Amino acid sequence: MTPDQSSVEAFFSQNTSTPLEQLMLPELQASGVNLWLKRDDLVHDRVSGNKFRKLKYNALHACETGSARLLSFGGAYSNHIYALAALGASLGFETIGIIRGEELEGNNSTLAFARQCGMKLHFISREEYRGKNSPEFVEKLRTQFGDFYLIPEGGTNDKAVSGCAELSREISGQIDADFVCVACGTGGTFAGLVAGVESKTKIYGFPALKGAVFLNEEIDRLLPGGSTVPWELMFDYHFGGYAKMNRPLVEFMRYFYQHTGVELDPVYTAKMMFGVIDMIKNRIFPEGSNVVAIHTGGLQGLDGKRQEMARLLGDL
Ligand SMILES: *Cc1c(COP(=O)(O)O)cnc(C)c1O
Numbered sequence: 001m002t003p004d005q006s007s008v009e010a011f012f013s014q015n016t017s018t019p020l021e022q023l024m025l026p027e028l029q030a031s032g033v034n035l036w037l038k039r040d041d042l043v044h045d046r047v048s049g050n051k052f053r054k055l056k057y058n059a060l061h062a063c064e065t066g067s068a069r070l071l072s073f074g075g076a077y078s079n080h081i082y083a084l085a086a087l088g089a090s091l092g093f094e095t096i097g098i099i100r101g102e103e104l105e106g107n108n109s110t111l112a113f114a115r116q117c118g119m120k121l122h123f124i125s126r127e128e129y130r131g132k133n134s135p136e137f138v139e140k141l142r143t144q145f146g147d148f149y150l151i152p153e154g155g156t157n158d159k160a161v162s163g164c165a166e167l168s169r170e171i172s173g174q175i176d177a178d179f180v181c182v183a184c185g186t187g188g189t190f191a192g193l194v195a196g197v198e199s200k201t202k203i204y205g206f207p208a209l210k211g212a213v214f215l216n217e218e219i220d221r222l223l224p225g226g227s228t229v230p231w232e233l234m235f236d237y238h239f240g241g242y243a244k245m246n247r248p249l250v251e252f253m254r255y256f257y258q259h260t261g262v263e264l265d266p267v268y269t270a271k272m273m274f275g276v277i278d279m280i281k282n283r284i285f286p287e288g289s290n291v292v293a294i295h296t297g298g299l300q301g302l303d304g305k306r307q308e309m310a311r312l313l314g315d316l
Contacts, residue, residue: 002068003092005060011091012056018043020174020292025259031280032287037262038171041269041297047090049297050182050189051083053167054160058151059087061159067149071096071141073132077110077243077267079298080155085114095119096145100129108304120145156188161222164192171292177201178289181276183208183268183296184233185242187215191222193294194231203231204279206272210241237275243267245305249274250312265298266305 019042023035040049047055062070070093074081081097088095097114102123111121122144124132131137138150151157167189171177180197181204184190190205197203207215215233239249245266253270257263264270276293285291 001092002063002066005063008059008063008091011087012052012059014044017170017174020171023260023293025256025277027277027280031283031285033280033285034288034290035276035280036175036177036290036292037260038167038174038292038294039262040167041295041299043297046086046300047083048079048300049295050164050167051080051155051297053163053192054080054155054188055083055087055151056163056166057159058149058155058157058163059091059093062093062149065149067147068092069094069096069146069148070151071098071145071148072151072155073098073100073129073153075100076108077301077304078154079300080153081114081119082110082300084151084155085117085119088119089117096148097121098129098132098141099123100126110301110304113300152186154186154188156186156222158222160188161192161195164189165196166192167294168193168196169198171294172198172201175290175292177292179204179285179291180294181206181272181291182294183272184212184215185209185268187218188222189296190215190231190233191219194219194227194229195223195225197229199229201229203229204276205231205233206237206275207233207235208238208242208268208271210238212238234275234279237271237278239271239274245270245308245312247312250309252277253309254313262295263299263302264295265302266309267301268298269295 019039021037023037043052072084097119102125179202184205184207194203252274253264
């Protein structure tokens with residue numbers, strides 16, 4: 001049975017305003033920049049950060065169209081799959097996760113959690129995964145699982161853009177931001193921030209993928225009405241590519257935690273924050289400006305990375 005609309009609305013209206021905290025780091029004193037952290041990691045304990053924002057209007061639309069079953073795609077450590085599974089368990093949606101990599105079948109903590117939430121996991125090869133958006137493949141999934149509401153990989157579609165536009169408006173209500181900075185995977189969150197901003201704010205995106213110039217076009221596609229504010233992607237902070245990390249990045253995470261008490265994740269937010277601090281050191285932001293960096297959450301995958309992080313620090 002489709003969950004009832006009012007319970008979905010109630011779920012998404014909790015914690016509608018996440019804190020905005022000023023960061024005090026030694027680098028900032030010389031630059032005269034005010035750096036703020038938008039703690040969207042605190043929006044919900046399991047439906048974390050930007051995934052909460054991206055799922056909101058998808059879940060509501062599923063309700064409106066009478067769909068009780070949500071299906072989506074992701075890698076074995078996907079924050080999106082984790083969040084979707086948790087959402088399904090909280091609200092009573094059936095969830096199906098199509099997972100890249102048939103060799104996995106398995107039991108990392110992300111997938112174990114998804115299973116615990118009742119998500120049905122279906123593993124496909126990397127090759128099949130590349131063709132996941134073809135009508136034939138989706139038809140095959142409908143034959144196998146019955147009808148479903150399809151949420152694209154990473155949760156990115158026009159509904160996600162609407163949800164992330166609300167995040168932009170929430171920030172505008174908290175501060176007069178000159179710059180807003182966010183990590184990018186599919187670019188959906190970034191596009192929503194651009195769509196929702198009203199003032200003269202410039203939005204900077206930090207792709208977590210190497211060679212992500214395709215994102216410029218993808219963001220144009222997600223913003224059919226164009227944009228009224230300047231935006232730019234910073235392509236030099238991917239640290240070797242998606243989910244790759246090295247010693248300087250892990251040292252930075254440790255440094256940031258020691259000074260702020262806030263944990264970052266090595267896939268997205270640490271790379272973004274490293275980029276922001278680097279730009280501050282390079283005097284990209286004028287003195288006196290308000291720079292807001294968004295903590296998009298996603299700390300669920302961190303435990304699986306601790307061993308590699310310790311090894312990179314030479315502690316193992
Ligand atoms: C998914 C994710 C992103 C990327 O969001 P997109 O909308 O795909 O660009 C950024 N940060 C975190 C923590 C994420 O989990």
